[in-house]
Amino acid sequence: MKKTIGRLCPIIGILIILCGWSLVCKLGIFSPYVLPTPEKVFNSSQKMLQSGEIFVDIAISFGRVLKGFLIAFVLAFSLGMSRVLLPVAEKYYEYILQFFRNVPPLSMIPLLILWCGIGETTKTVIIVLASFFPMYLNIVKGFTGCDKRLLEVGDTFNYTRLEKFKSIVLPAALPDILVGMRIGMGYSWRAIIGAEMVAASTGLGHMILFAQQMSRTDKVIVGIFVIGIVGLVTDKIFGIVIKKLFKGTGENGWN
Amino acid sequence: MAGIKLKNIQKSYMVGEREINVLKGINLWIPEDSITVILGRSGCGKTTLLRLVGGLEEPDAGGIAFDVAHKTAFVFQESRLMPWLNVWDNVKFGLKKQECDDKAIQSIIDVVGLNGFEKAYPNQLSGGMQQRVAIARAMAIHPSFIMMDEPFAALDYFTRAQMQKELIRLQRDCGVSILFVTHSIDEALLLGHKIVVIENGQIKSEFVVEENNEEQSLILKKNIIEQLDL
Structure with a gap:
């Protein structure tokens, strides 16, 4: 019984919001242009699903997000790893990274258009800039926060620095790395609108901006829902993979 | 001597x-x-x-x-087992790949009385059992x-x-x-x-x-x- 109620909780939450939304529309507090009814949004989403245009936008945005996310992860992992294996290297790039961490990726758009044009590169760079830092900070935390007592175990078995990294530091840092990846993936989706603001003709971000220009608030809301749902599904997949990886090894904060 | x-x-x-x-x-x-x-x-x-x-x-x-x-091998005051490895993998932690002999590892696990717990993770073991794994890990390299x-x-x-x-x-x-x-x-x-x-x-x-x-x-x-x- 308790389990059934637990499963129903999210649905009840959504229903409350839908009822509230419907009520606000019925009372005419806002004009239908500012806040279209849930029915209108549902009908628009049905049309978009039937025509298949939404799937094309999802696929294109997903491709961009994935590309930017993977590049950001490789960069974050390499720089995080070099902090452990080559501590001297950190001195050269740490201040530069901290500088860019405080620069909003959107403020870079004018420069990126000048340097990289209006093609895919600029969009990818924006996603990289948005998702790199949460991943980098978590990866560094994971690598540098490794329990010294476990490293001593490696010392007692005459492990080399590389062996200690591979067998102790990396597995110990895995929960932090995965948390960083999860946050990074979320940031990549959040950056998609900014990225697709740059002369895009496809993708969810473009779809939302185009709908705004055409005064189709219902389509804007559909776009927001789709981004949220795709992000949620990606996040859940991450959760399942991590649960499998950490099976039996105790709490990992991913459940 | x-x-x-x-x-x-x-x-x-x-x-x-x-x-x-x-x-x-x-x-x-x-x-x-x-x-x-x-x-x-x-x-x-x-x-x-x-x-x-x-x-x-x-x-x-x-x-x-x-x-x-x-x-030499070291057994610390705390077991210091790798939490992401099960008993079997923790015991062979100090061994190089070419030194791993399944029979020898099993016999060490038997000696410390952990037969049947090979697949258990450290957090599934009691303090005494964890310490025995740590001793088995030290013994496995034949110090x-x-x-x-x-x-x-x-x-x-x-x-x-x-x-x-x-x-x-x-x-x-x-x-x-x-x-x-x-x-x-x-x-x-x-x-x-x-x-x-x-x-x-x-x-x-x-x-x-x-x-x-x-x-x-x-x-x-x-x-x-x-x-x-x-």
């Missing part, structure tokens, strides 16, 4: 701006094929001495000479010397007694040399072939324990208590 020779070992640490001399010239002979127990109260320098012999730290002065080709830093301190009375028995059996069956640190006089008398009493970073006295001689044990206990001014 082969063993480990410690010559005038000195070690100090800086605590704030104060220099603390933990070891003040230790000269010691640790014989092979036996259990040597370092006994002393907390903070006397016994763990530091063990860490120096185990190569985890360098002495400020003096030297440590291994008389035989040595292969000639094992350093043990109060390995049973966190265990309950019954598990500790069982582990002490197992350690004596392991030492006898496998013929390894053990350097064992403890603050318990009874544990030192039960396990040790040689007992070294340390006080304020210096060796206060050394005793050779005769096996199954309860009378001698009582006299030794009295002596140690007097020396440590308890």
Whole structure:
């Protein structure tokens, strides 16, 4: 019984919001242009699903997000790893990274258009800039926060620095790395609108901006829902993979 | 007789701006094929001495000479198992790929009484079982010397007694040399072939324990208590 109620909780939450939304529309507090009814949004989403245009936008945005996310992860992992294996290297790039961490990726758009044009590169760079830092900070935390007592175990078995990294530091840092990846993936989706603001003709971000220009608030809301749902599904997949990886090894904060 | 020779070992640490001399010239002979127990109260320098012999730290002065080709293993006060590895993988943690022999690993797991728990993760084991995995991990590399830093301190009375028995059996069956640190006089008398009493970073006295001689044990206990001014 308790389990059934637990499963129903999210649905009840959504229903409350839908009822509230419907009520606000019925009372005419806002004009239908500012806040279209849930029915209108549902009908628009049905049309978009039937025509298949939404799937094309999802696929294109997903491709961009994935590309930017993977590049950001490789960069974050390499720089995080070099902090452990080559501590001297950190001195050269740490201040530069901290500088860019405080620069909003959107403020870079004018420069990126000048340097990289209006093609895919600029969009990818924006996603990289948005998702790199949460991943980098978590990866560094994971690598540098490794329990010294476990490293001593490696010392007692005459492990080399590389062996200690591979067998102790990396597995110990895995929960932090995965948390960083999860946050990074979320940031990549959040950056998609900014990225697709740059002369895009496809993708969810473009779809939302185009709908705004055409005064189709219902389509804007559909776009927001789709981004949220795709992000949620990606996040859940991450959760399942991590649960499998950490099976039996105790709490990992991913459940 | 082969063993480990410690010559005038000195070690100090800086605590704030104060220099603390933990070891003040230790000269010691640790014989092979036996259990040597370092006994002393907390903070006397016994763990530091063990860490120096185990190569985890360098002495400020003096030297440590291994008389035989040595292969050492360390068992810490806490089990220090890798939480992401199961019992089987933790036991073979110190082995190189080419050294892994499934039969040998299984037999070590059997020896420490963990048959059937090969797939269990550390958080699924009790403290005593975790400590036994740590001992199996040390034994798996077939060391000639094992350093043990109060390995049973966190265990309950019954598990500790069982582990002490197992350690004596392991030492006898496998013929390894053990350097064992403890603050318990009874544990030192039960396990040790040689007992070294340390006080304020210096060796206060050394005793050779005769096996199954309860009378001698009582006299030794009295002596140690007097020396440590308890």
